[in-house]
Amino acid sequence: MHRSTNTGECLVCFKSVLNGLNLFELIVYDDVLCGYCRKQLVQLNQSYDVNGLSVYAFYRYNKVLEKWMYQFKENKDETLGKCFIYNLKRWIEWEYRGYVLVFVPSSIEKTRERGFLPLSSLFSSITLDRRDCLVKDNIKQSKLNRMERSEIQSYIHLYDESIRLCPKVLLVDDVCTTGASLKACYDLIKTKDNLVKICVIGLNESWIR
């Protein structure tokens, strides 16, 4: 199939996506960010040990990613959300073929406040099967700040246990900070018979060595 070249506006700076490219990049470029803005994200594309879990991370969670993620999630800029995995779609679908996507849940209150599901929106272009099976109780922000890492486990529940029968599950979160939510979800889904892989968009710097 002929590769289409995106010649539109960058989702961040609104200038031509062709800005900041060298000659080779100009020929093959297919992105929703211009060269300058894309280079502000630091790609990792490898696995890291997060409290004993193997977590595959696409980007370092730097100030730029933090700002764009906030703009996407809290200012409901769903279009900007496209930039995070636009250039990774084919790799994700190939690498995780046969896996069922499960998203780390946001609380019902937070979801109501936002009016959309950020992770579901982020991965909307990915053609893997997905399953809603986890739910998170409402936690007051003041409590969340004081909460012990291990405590978060009591706030996340598995309401559809049939996911544990799926042989391959891909657990996904947008940002991995302490890894506590991922660990809680992983423990709920993992059995001795299934394979549960984890990937995140952004990984906190403290896990990167």
Ligand SMILES: [Zn+2]
């Ligand atoms: Zn730009």
